[in-house]
Amino acid sequence: MSGDYLLPRIATSEDPLRLAVLISGGGSGLKALLRHQSNGRRNHVTSLVISDVESAGGLKHASDSSVEHLSIPLPGGMKGIERRLEHERRIMEALASHDIEMVVLSGYMRILTPSFVSNWKGRLVNIHPSLLPKFPGAHAQRDAIDSGAKETGCTVHFVDEGVDTGAIIQQKEVPILPGDTVETLTERIKREEHELYPKVLDDISSGRVSV
Numbered sequence: 001m002s003g004d005y006l007l008p009r010i011a012t013s014e015d016p017l018r019l020a021v022l023i024s025g026g027g028s029g030l031k032a033l034l035r036h037q038s039n040g041r042r043n044h045v046t047s048l049v050i051s052d053v054e055s056a057g058g059l060k061h062a063s064d065s066s067v068e069h070l071s072i073p074l075p076g077g078m079k080g081i082e083r084r085l086e087h088e089r090r091i092m093e094a095l096a097s098h099d100i101e102m103v104v105l106s107g108y109m110r111i112l113t114p115s116f117v118s119n120w121k122g123r124l125v126n127i128h129p130s131l132l133p134k135f136p137g138a139h140a141q142r143d144a145i146d147s148g149a150k151e152t153g154c155t156v157h158f159v160d161e162g163v164d165t166g167a168i169i170q171q172k173e174v175p176i177l178p179g180d181t182v183e184t185l186t187e188r189i190k191r192e193e194h195e196l197y198p199k200v201l202d203d204i205s206s207g208r209v210s211v
Contacts, residue, residue: 005122005158005167008102010207013041017205020048020100022091022108027058029106029127032194033201034065043205048098050091052110070094081113088116104201105159109138114161122211124159125204127197129189131155131171136164141182141189151175152185154193156200158211169209172196 011017021030027049034046049062049069062069072094075086087110095103105126117124130140132155137143144152153173160166172192176185203209 005211007122007209007211008204011043011205013043016043016045018047018099018101019044019104019201020050020095020098020102021046021104021106023049023051023056023058023106024053024109025056025058025107027056027061027107028190029193029197030058031061033104033106033198034061034067036198038065042202044102044201048094048100050094052087052108058107068098084113085115088113092116092119102204104197106197111163112159117159117161121160122158125169125200126157126159126164126166127193128155128157128164129153129186129193131173132157132164132168141185144176145180145182145185149176152189154189154196156197167211169204170196170200 008017021033023030030049036042037045046067049059049067051059051071052073054071054073056071059069059071072087072090074083078086102123103120105124128136128140130136130144131153135143135152141152151173153171155171156169157164158166158169174189174192
């Protein structure tokens with residue numbers, strides 16, 4: 001792994017790492033994380049949930065768990081990189097005002113700019129529905145089925161300036177079964193994601209992940 005990742009501090013259950021979770025949709029991964037955090041003493045806590053979609057169903061999971069949550073949609077009246085940078089500036093402002101120490105992407109569908117990544121590299125993680133470096137991008141499940149592969153899985157990785165190219169932290173294999181559709185494979189991968197991601201966050205916040 002590259003040496004330009006700056007990991008977060010080693011936390012304790014008395015002083016847990018403050019996470020912001022970024023979502024775009026239904027937030028099933030967020031729900032699994034919140035359940036994990038409520039089921040024992042953890043070294044991390046979800047302090048803020050941000051969605052780029054005002055109607056994202058996952059915001060209700062935050063509300064149900066009394067976690068502060070915000071919708072920060074793309075700003076109007078702007079285009080291209082200007083619009084992206086202004087959007088990320090608003091997100092950064094929210095992260096700073098909530099003393100966030102680590103950013104967790106969970107079904108967040110926007111590609112972050114190198115400018116944002118450089119501020120959080122080593123404290124910015126994502127989960128992807130394939131065994132990276134195989135099948136990067138937005139259609140990983142479809143690509144895995146179309147390739148004729150017998151297995152795929154999920155990967156928790158640090159985010160770098162590329163797309164799904166950051167340092168891999170941990171992976172879990174999932175078989176591709178005869179007759180699988182994108183939907184059935186996605187559901188099987190999600191079950192593993194919901195187990196893997198919280199446990200990797202346990203490891204990071206406890207200092208068990210090196211770079």
